[in-house]
Amino acid sequence: xxxxxxxxxxxxxxxxxxxxxxxxxxxxxxxxxxxxxxxxxxxxxxxxxxxxxxxxxxxxxxxxxxxxxxxxxxxxxxxxxxxxxxxxxxxxxxxxxxxxxxxxxxxxxxxxxxxxxxxxxxxxxxxxxxxxxxxxxxxxxxxxxxxxxxxxxxxxxxxxxxxxxxxxxxxxxxxxxxxxxxxxxxxxxxxxxxxxxxxxxxxxxxxxxxxxxxxxxxxxxxxxxxxxxxxxxxxxxxxxxxxxxxxxxxxxxxxxxxxxxxxxxxxxxxxxxxxxxxxxxxxxxxxxxxxxxxxxxxxxxxxxxxxxxxxxxxxxxxxxxxxxxxxxx
Amino acid sequence: xxxxxxxxxxxxxxxxxxxxxxxxxxxxxxxxxxxxxxxxxxxxxxxxxxxxxxxxxxxxxxxxxxxxxxxxxxxxxxxxxxxxxxxxxxxxxxxxxxxxxxxxxxxxxxxxxxxxxxxxxxxxxxxxxxxxxxxxxxxxxxxxxxxxxxxxxxxxxxxxxxxxxxxxxxxxxxxxxxxxxxxxxxxxxxxxxxxxxxxxxxxxxxxxxxxxxxxxxxxxxxxxxxxxxxxxxxxxxxxxxxxxxxxxxxxxxxxxxxxxxxxxxxxxxxxxxxxxxxxxxxxxxxxxxxxxxxxxxxxxxxxxxxxxxxxxxxxxxxxxxxxxxxxxx
Numbered sequence: 001x002x003x004x005x006x007x008x009x010x011x012x013x014x015x016x017x018x019x020x021x022x023x024x025x026x027x028x029x030x031x032x033x034x035x036x037x038x039x040x041x042x043x044x045x046x047x048x049x050x051x052x053x054x055x056x057x058x059x060x061x062x063x064x065x066x067x068x069x070x071x072x073x074x075x076x077x078x079x080x081x082x083x084x085x086x087x088x089x090x091x092x093x094x095x096x097x098x099x100x101x102x103x104x105x106x107x108x109x110x111x112x113x114x115x116x117x118x119x120x121x122x123x124x125x126x127x128x129x130x131x132x133x134x135x136x137x138x139x140x141x142x143x144x145x146x147x148x149x150x151x152x153x154x155x156x157x158x159x160x161x162x163x164x165x166x167x168x169x170x171x172x173x174x175x176x177x178x179x180x181x182x183x184x185x186x187x188x189x190x191x192x193x194x195x196x197x198x199x200x201x202x203x204x205x206x207x208x209x210x211x212x213x214x215x216x217x218x219x220x221x222x223x224x225x226x227x228x229x230x231x232x233x234x235x236x237x238x239x240x241x242x243x244x245x246x247x248x249x250x251x252x253x254x255x256x257x258x259x260x261x262x263x264x265x266x267x268x269x270x271x272x273x274x275x276x277x278x279x280x281x282x283x284x285x286x287x288x289x290x291x292x293x294x295x296x297x298x299x300x301x302x303x304x305x306x307x308x309x310x311x312x313x314x315x316x317x318x319x320x321x322x323x324x325x326x327x328x329x
Numbered sequence: 330x331x332x333x334x335x336x337x338x339x340x341x342x343x344x345x346x347x348x349x350x351x352x353x354x355x356x357x358x359x360x361x362x363x364x365x366x367x368x369x370x371x372x373x374x375x376x377x378x379x380x381x382x383x384x385x386x387x388x389x390x391x392x393x394x395x396x397x398x399x400x401x402x403x404x405x406x407x408x409x410x411x412x413x414x415x416x417x418x419x420x421x422x423x424x425x426x427x428x429x430x431x432x433x434x435x436x437x438x439x440x441x442x443x444x445x446x447x448x449x450x451x452x453x454x455x456x457x458x459x460x461x462x463x464x465x466x467x468x469x470x471x472x473x474x475x476x477x478x479x480x481x482x483x484x485x486x487x488x489x490x491x492x493x494x495x496x497x498x499x500x501x502x503x504x505x506x507x508x509x510x511x512x513x514x515x516x517x518x519x520x521x522x523x524x525x526x527x528x529x530x531x532x533x534x535x536x537x538x539x540x541x542x543x544x545x546x547x548x549x550x551x552x553x554x555x556x557x558x559x560x561x562x563x564x565x566x567x568x569x570x571x572x573x574x575x576x577x578x579x580x581x582x583x584x585x586x587x588x589x590x591x592x593x594x595x596x597x598x599x600x601x602x603x604x605x606x607x608x609x610x611x612x613x614x615x616x617x618x619x620x621x622x623x624x625x626x627x628x629x630x631x632x633x634x635x636x637x638x639x640x641x642x643x644x645x646x647x648x649x650x651x652x653x654x655x656x657x658x
Binding site: 018019022023026027099102103106123128130132133134135136137139140141142143144187189262263264265266267268269270271272273274275276277278281282284285286289292307308309310311312313314316317318321322324325326328329 | 347348351352355356428431432435452457459461462463464465466468469470471472473516518591592593594595596597598599600601602603604605606607610611613614615618621636637638639640641642643645646647650651653654655657658
């Protein structure tokens with residue numbers, strides 16, 4: 001099936017971009033055709049020094065060399081601009097993850113992709129992404145039930161940023177942790193009503209500025225609205241060496257659990273879970289699989305914006321439909 | 330979106346057919362338009378006595394009244410005949426589950442569906458079905474890894490039938506049980522090589538015929554090739570009342586775990602699991618969701634045989650793509 005090696009561009013070279021290169025290296029049906037950066041291209045140090053590096057501003061000039069562009073920028077500032085802009089010239093996939101703004105972002109990318117005859121799969125990753133698929137399938141298969149999403153144990157980038165903005169904090173990380181009692185009740189099919197506080201707790205590991213008052217810092221963190229006030233939050237003070245040694249990774253994960261009833265009484269529980277040593281490396285791996293699907297859908301004549309809800313699972317695999325039916329069905 | 334109420338036929342009224350009726354009753358966008366049976370239609374007792382019941386032999390006469398037919402027959406004798414035959418007249422979904430024969434069955438149904446302009450989604454359920462999707466997605470996203478499928482704890486129909494054929498056995502059931510140590514090693518990302526015996530054990534609850542020798546029966550069961558010889562099997566002798574009281578349900582479930590590496594060292598674990606009080610009722614619920622997708626795909630002009638690998642998740646939900654993006658992505 002894969003007679004054509006899919007030529008992939010990577011736009012942005014942070015954690016996601018590095019993960020995309022590592023994931024592409026494991027896909028013989030795809031080839032890294034270039035990295036596009038807002039930095040000075042000469043400044044990038046790539047695993048393979050022969051990889052072409054271009055300025056993102058010159059991307060349009062390389063449209064003939066790229067089958068799919070993987071957008072590895074951030075959702076806050078990069079993608080709202082880059083998504084619609086790059087959809088003019090490329091079939092794209094991105095991991096836009098600001099849940100509340102997905103409808104607007106979809107419209108903007110859809111308009112660009114339709115106008116220019118490209119295809120873009122947006123909001124790819126694990127949440128939004130694989131978790132979304134499992135929420136949808138849970139509801140569709142067990143309409144009489146309840147869905148629960150738990151995140152963690154994992155490092156939350158947004159909450160870590162929030163504690164680092166507290167006066168007196170030099171550095172720190174925040175872990176989101178599902179409350180085991182809540183998970184157990186959901187898995188048992190109880191369908192409990194759970195408050196925010198009952199579902200997750202938050203654990204902070206903080207390095208203080210010299211002379212900062214730990215009690216004051218702790219109080220500022222646990223009382224922070226939106227981020228911590230609605231949770232049971234624990235603050236641990238550690239030194240910079242401990243932070244570097246024990247908290248440098250970016251683990252994450254979580255569960256989507258659908259608990260529902262069929263017939264008159266039977267309880268049925270579906271669960272999807274992830275336990276990730278590296279959140280960005282996994283997200284990149286999902287992006288690369290959906291880049292394959294994006295190229296196939298565009299090759300079949302489709303244009304416009306899509307989400308993971310629009311992608312048949314078979315399109316993600318390098319194997320032929322016949323081989324998949326024989327080996328994996 | 331659901332301006333047309335999907336008219337659904339159910340072919341076969343055993344455990345799966347009963348489950349399909351219960352699942353349809355929970356789907357306001359679908360309507361049970363008739364049950365088709367090989368028995369005397371007057372002999373069926375349905376939850377709603379006003380449901381039309383027809384002879385399966387007369388199915389063709391009702392093609393104009395049915396948008397999708399859910400085939401609820403067995404894989405051994407019913408579906409190999411009914412699948413291709415009913416695909417001549419109806420868009421169908423079925424739960425064909427003889428893994429080794431899926432390619433042949435697919436070809437037979439595909440030929441009938443293409444020739445007659447219908448669409449058939451075959452091998453729908455949880456394994457094959459949801460488990461297959463998770464095997465595929467695990468491999469596609471984490472190509473450098475290993476996939477493990479564990480079944481149970483659950484009642485295995487085939488193995489229960491096998492013990493009931495042993496001389497001296499009046500009645501009995503068999504449970505397949507994943508070995509917890511194996512599951513723990515896989516979840517920890519070890520990617521162990523596991524023998525058949527190391528993955529599952531088998532537990533039998535047997536009612537003896539009067540005068541039968543328990544030691545002889547036990548020996549005949551545990552030594553049975555294919556079914557039990559490769560497993561650690563425990564045989565418990567119980568009385569008929571205990572069997573009826575404690576083993577009348579059809580619970581099942583299991584896990585698909587993909588454990589893989591990204592980057593140089595990070596371990597990433599994806600897991601999908603089911604814990605089902607009723608295996609047939611859950612399978613029926615999956616069939617009903619895919620019936621919705623089958624009708625949509627046929628309405629969009631597609632014909633031929635399909636599997637769960639060909640169905641975009643969004644097609645399973647009664648909600649519109651806009652609503653899904655807003656609420657579930």
